[in-house]
Amino acid sequence: MIKPLIIFFNTVSVFLFSFFFGDTPVTLSGNFPKNVKIATEFTAEIKVNKGSVGGFAKLQLELPAGFTVKELDSKNGNFSFAGNIAKIIWTSVPNDPEFTVKFTMIADASAAGAKTIPAKFAYVNNNNKEVVEMTPAEITIGDVVADILVANTQPNSSETTPAPTNNSSSPAFDNHAEPNSNILCSRIITSGSSASEYNVEVKIKKGNIKGFAKFQETLPAGFTATGGKTNGSSFSVSDGKLKFVWVSLPVEEELVVSYVLEKSSSASADEKLENGEFSYLENDQSKKIKMGVDVIGNQSTNIATETPVQTQTVAAEPTTQPIVATTEPITTEPVKTQTKETVTRKEGNVNYNVQIGAFKNAIQSDVLSKKFKISETIKSEMTEGFSKFMVGNFGEYKQARSHRENIKQKGCNSAFVVAYNGAKRITVQEALMITSQKWFK
Numbered sequence: 351m352i353k354p355l356i357i358f359f360n361t362v363s364v365f366l367f368s369f370f371f372g373d374t375p376v377t378l379s380g381n382f383p384k385n386v387k388i389a390t391e392f393t394a395e396i397k398v399n400k401g402s403v404g405g406f407a408k409l410q411l412e413l414p415a416g417f418t419v420k421e422l423d424s425k426n427g428n429f430s431f432a433g434n435i436a437k438i439i440w441t442s443v444p445n446d447p448e449f450t451v452k453f454t455m456i457a458d459a460s461a462a463g464a465k466t467i468p469a470k471f472a473y474v475n476n477n478n479k480e481v482v483e484m485t486p487a488e489i490t491i492g493d494v495v496a497d498i499l500v501a502n503t504q505p506n507s508s509e510t511t512p513a514p515t516n517n518s519s520s521p522a523f524d525n526h527a528e529p530n531s532n533i534l535c536s537r538i539i540t541s542g543s544s545a546s547e548y549n550v551e552v553k554i555k556k557g558n559i560k561g562f563a564k565f566q567e568t569l570p571a572g573f574t575a576t577g578g579k580t581n582g583s584s585f586s587v588s589d590g591k592l593k594f595v596w597v598s599l600p601v602e603e604e605l606v607v608s609y610v611l612e613k614s615s616s617a618s619a620d621e622k623l624e625n626g627e628f629s630y631l632e633n634d635q636s637k638k639i640k641m642g643v644d645v646i647g648n649q650s651t652n653i654a655t656e657t658p659v660q661t662q663t664v665a666a667e668p669t670t671q672p673i674v675a676t677t678e679p680i681t682t683e684p685v686k687t688q689t690k691e692t693v694t695r696k697e698g699n700v701n702y703n704v705q706i707g708a709f710k711n712a713i714q715s716d717v718l719s720k721k722f723k724i725s726e727t728i729k730s731e732m733t734e735g736f737s738k739f740m741v742g743n744f745g746e747y748k749q750a751r752s753h754r755e756n757i758k759q760k761g762c763n764s765a766f767v768v769a770y771n772g773a774k775r776i777t778v779q780e781a782l783m784i785t786s787q788k789w790f791k
Contacts, residue, residue: 375401375482376398376399376400376401376403376471376473376480376482377399377482378396378397378398378399378469378470378471378482378483378484379396379397379399379484379485380394380395380396380397380467380469380484380485380487381394381395381396381397382394382395382467382487382489383489384488384489384490385489385490385491386457386489386490386491387491387492388457388458388459388461388462388491388492389456389457389458389459390456391454391455391456392454392455392456393422393452393453393454393455394452394453394455394467394487395450395451395452395453396409396411396450396451396453396469396484397448397449397450398448398449398450398451398471399447399448400443400447400448400449400471400473401447402447403443403473403475404442404443404445405442405443405473405474406439406440406441406442406443406473406474407439407440407443407471407472407473407474408437408438408439408440408471408472408473409427409437409438409451409469409470409471410435410436410437410438410469410470410471410472411435411436411437411453411467411468411469412434412435412467412468412469413434413435413436413455413467414434414457414461414465414466414467415434415460415461416457416458416459416460416461416462416491417434417455417456417457417461417465418431418455418456418458419431419436419453419454419455420453420454420455421438421453421454422452422453422454423450423451423452424438424451425438425440425444425449425451426440426444427439427440427451428440436453438451443473457491461491462491462492462560462598463490463491463492463597463598464488464489464490464597464598465488465489465490465491466486466487466488466489467486467487467488467489468483468484468486468487469483469484469486469487470482470483470484471483471484481710488777488779490561492560492561532555532557533554533555533556533557533559533628533630533639534554534555534639535552535553535554535555535565535626535628535639535641536552536553537550537551537552537623537626537641537644538550538551538552538553539623539644539646542610542611542612546612546613546614547610547611547612547613548610548611548612548613548646549578549608549610549611550567550608550609550610550611550623551578551579551606551607551608552565552567552606552607552608552626553604553605553606554604554605554606554607554628555603555604556599556603556604556605556630557603558603559599559630559631559632560598560599561598561599561630561631562596562597562598562599562630562631562783563595563596563599563628563629563630563631564593564594564595564596564628564629564630564783565583565593565594565607565626565627565628565629566591566592566593566594566626566627566629567591567592567609567623567625567626568590568591568623568624568625568626569587569590569591569592569611570617570618570621570622570623570646571616571617571618571621572613572614572615572616572617572618572621573611573612573613573614573617573621573646574587574611574612574614575587575592575609575610575611575612576609576610576612577592577609578607578608578609578610579606579607579608580594580607581594581600581605581606581607582596582599582600583595583596583607584596584597584771584784585607585609586699586700586771586784588785592609593784594607595780595783595784597780597783599630611646613646620645621645621646622643622644622645622646623641623643623644623646624642624643624644626640626641627639627640627641628641699770699771699772700745700769700770700771700776700781700784700785701743701744701745701769701770702742702743702744702745702746702747702749702750702767702768702769702770702778702781703729703740703741703742703743703744703750703767703768703769703770704740704741704742704750704753704754704757704765704766704767704768705738705739705740705765705766705767705768706718706722706724706728706739706740706741706757706762706764706765707738707739707762707764708736708737708738708739709736709737710735710736710737713737715728715730715739718739721761722757722760722761722762723760723761724741724757724760726741726742727741728740728741729741733775740768741753741757745785746787747767747769747778747781747782747785747787747788747789748787748788750767751767754766754767769781771784
């Protein structure tokens with residue numbers, strides 16, 4: 351008699367706990383390939399961990415231009431695709447606490463490059479509509495960009511393991527091939543609008559290489575620089591170096607970028623440009639083309655020499671974070687092209703913050719301060735209908751990651767690192783490449 355009573359008591363206790371404290375928060379996680387070929391069908395999956403949620407629900411994906419989507423397994427939902435929006439609507443969501451829907455996708459040539467696919471799941475809870483967003487999946491259409499490792503999203507993952515760089519499991523990074531002999535770089539220096547200014551034009555005959563690339567130049571002592579032609583790149587100047595960064599190279603075979611050097615009174619009369627280099631990816635391997643020396647003021651053209659260099663793999667910021675209430679994960683936006691930045695700015699104004707939440711409903715920052723015992727300043731911004739809240743402001747990615755762990759220890763498990771180039775939010779991977787920083791676990 352006692353044993354049945356104990357079982358009954360435990361059952362009632364579990365029921366009451368679930369009733370008063372609720373189930374595990376609803377979460378979404380995606381499984382997308384990191385790279386696909388143009389005009390080739392591929393399968394994508396989204397796992398919905400809904401717990402005991404029932405009734406009406408909707409899953410929605412926002413696809414970039416050039417994508418088409420077909421239903422593969424909608425779990426008896428009503429599938430539709432129009433205007434780059436794919437939807438599955440259930441009048442009664444599947445009973446399973448966790449289920450996976452599948453899609454067949456195809457991307458045409460207009461979708462080439464690094465793309466982001468967000469998704470959100472809307473459901474009814476206690477007569478209130480609630481929305482949970484998936485950390486956007488990042489996928490490269492066309493050539494592989496080895497510097498951006500886009501991992502399949504995993505629920506509740508806290509880190510993405512860096513890919514090996516110097517062992518037998520990554521032969522592409524260990525076996526050096528000769529640089530593309532057809533790639534040439536030249537630099538032309540001409541007088542500027544004043545006696546202290548010089549115009550520098552760089553031509554890069556790149557052939558048909560695609561994907562990520564960077565041109566950088568070390569500024570001589572006593573000189574500053576402002577951007578001119580960017581040819582689709584992001585221009586930045588910091589710590590004595592100027593950079594043009596392409597996340598995805600333009601299709602034309604020759605690139606032309608330019609900048610203006612301004613000499614201060616302390617600069618030497620015979621300063622030189624001698625550390626220019628163009629780095630790019632070919633067959634998953636990073637290679638550099640180093641330019642020769644030009645005396646500033648001399649109108650000369652210097653053809654680059656070519657030397658291979660082993661690539662460094664940058665592991666991605668986790669693609670999934672646990673989602674609390676209606677917190678919104680990272681949004682991905684293209685690197686901002688800036689044509690006027692001076693040497694006084696930090697790496698194109700790239701900085702790292704820690705996002706602690708994003709909400710559809712109006713909320714005050716002091717609510718988050720009290721909930722997570724945060725004494726530092728909480729910044730907020732309104733984008734895409736969400737109020738996003740961030741803490742910290744770091745020039746180093748490693749510092750932001752450490753601060754993220756501190757915030758997590760205060761109970762904010764959904765905290766994650768975000769990056770900005772000026773006022774424009776960019777991916778952490780893009781920020782790491784622009785600032786030449788390394789990923790830290």
